[in-house]
Amino acid sequence: MSKVFILIFSLLILISSAQAIGERFLLWESFEDITPPSWPLGWLTEDYNGDGINWETKKYGGLGEHPQCVRYSAQATADDWFYTSALTLNAGVAYTLSFRYKVSSTSTQKMNIWFGGTQASASMTTQIYDNSALTNTIMTLVTATFTVPISGVYYIGFHCYSDANLLRLFVDDILVSYPETDLQLKVVFDEGILNSGIPTYNLSDTIESYTLLKNIGLADLNLNLRFTVGGITNNKAELSYICIDPTGDTLTFGLMVEESQLKSSDFQALAPGATAGKHYNLQTPFTFSQLGTYTLVVRYQNYHKNPDGSDAWLGRIMSNPVNFVLE
Ligand SMILES: [Ca+2]
Numbered sequence: 001m002s003k004v005f006i007l008i009f010s011l012l013i014l015i016s017s018a019q020a021i022g023e024r025f026l027l028w029e030s031f032e033d034i035t036p037p038s039w040p041l042g043w044l045t046e047d048y049n050g051d052g053i054n055w056e057t058k059k060y061g062g063l064g065e066h067p068q069c070v071r072y073s074a075q076a077t078a079d080d081w082f083y084t085s086a087l088t089l090n091a092g093v094a095y096t097l098s099f100r101y102k103v104s105s106t107s108t109q110k111m112n113i114w115f116g117g118t119q120a121s122a123s124m125t126t127q128i129y130d131n132s133a134l135t136n137t138i139m140t141l142v143t144a145t146f147t148v149p150i151s152g153v154y155y156i157g158f159h160c161y162s163d164a165n166l167l168r169l170f171v172d173d174i175l176v177s178y179p180e181t182d183l184q185l186k187v188v189f190d191e192g193i194l195n196s197g198i199p200t201y202n203l204s205d206t207i208e209s210y211t212l213l214k215n216i217g218l219a220d221l222n223l224n225l226r227f228t229v230g231g232i233t234n235n236k237a238e239l240s241y242i243c244i245d246p247t248g249d250t251l252t253f254g255l256m257v258e259e260s261q262l263k264s265s266d267f268q269a270l271a272p273g274a275t276a277g278k279h280y281n282l283q284t285p286f287t288f289s290q291l292g293t294y295t296l297v298v299r300y301q302n303y304h305k306n307p308d309g310s311d312a313w314l315g316r317i318m319s320n321p322v323n324f325v326l327e
């Protein structure tokens with residue numbers, strides 16, 4: 001039975017590996033926590049062309065199990081905006097904006113995205129993205145990068161400028177992220193801690209992995225430590241285990257993900273220098289049948305706000321890849 005532990009982990013002294021790759025979410029909005037037609041707190045729309053038609057939040061149209069989204073639908077030529085809540089952005093940081101969109105027919109929609117200092121079209125000074133040929137009828141991920149010239153408070157504006165009578169444009173899963181530098185994710189094995197060299201097991205052994213989140217920054221991080229486990233295709237699990245077998249194939253993660261009700265107590269402050277993690281036997285989800293060298297990578301992610309409304313770390317981070325041998 002694996003268990004969650006939090007500790008200042010002296011064993012980390014023994015661990016050396018490459019820096020993990022991650023991103024922190026500055027803004028994550030899937031529109032699932034609102035009741036349409038209301039908008040998330042601090043968001044705003046602007047009926048620029050004054051025709052009484054504008055972007056709306058809707059209960060349907062988004063992706064799969066998260067269908068609530070934003071929709072634009074007009075008979076007249078579109079010229080309307082919606083704006084995110086305030087974002088504190090720093091000069092010199094490479095931000096990534098991503099979102100998903102689809103159109104409801106084979107017609108072509110037009111949208112550009114800007115940032116500026118207030119929630120008004122006249123203040124939208126810098127374009128991040130423009131596409132005058134949005135044609136995908138299934139939800140499609142779009143990514144754009146941007147920087148700001150001066151550190152400060154900004155808003156991102158989504159502007160639809162489609163021709164008349166083009167039915168519907170849906171937008172969902174709006175994410176603004178930047179590289180994570182304060183959190184490190186490492187994976188080690190009990191055999192790697194106890195013995196030098198590549199951890200080596202027999203097929204009948206338990207293969208105990210330790211996934212360790214370490215705060216390498218200067219401030220507390222309020223982390224979701226529920227640590228539900230899943231495979232790479234599962235977007236609910238906090239921890240996803242990706243195991244590559246000796247032939248290069250990715251092993252099937254053979255468990256259903258059980259997502260317990262998230263509680264405020266699942267979020268805990270991790271102080272600078274402190275480590276949290278999960279101890280997990282890889283024989284539980286995976287079936288090992290071949291001898292040779294395997295590679296494991298673990299992803300930690302949290303898309304969930306703390307139910308009590310307090311600050312929570314949102315983002316995703318990949319561990320270093322680590323090898324182990326079955327002989
Ligand atoms: Ca959604």
Ligand SMILES: [Ca+2]
Pocket residue numbers: 047048049050051052053054079080
């Ligand atoms: Ca309008």
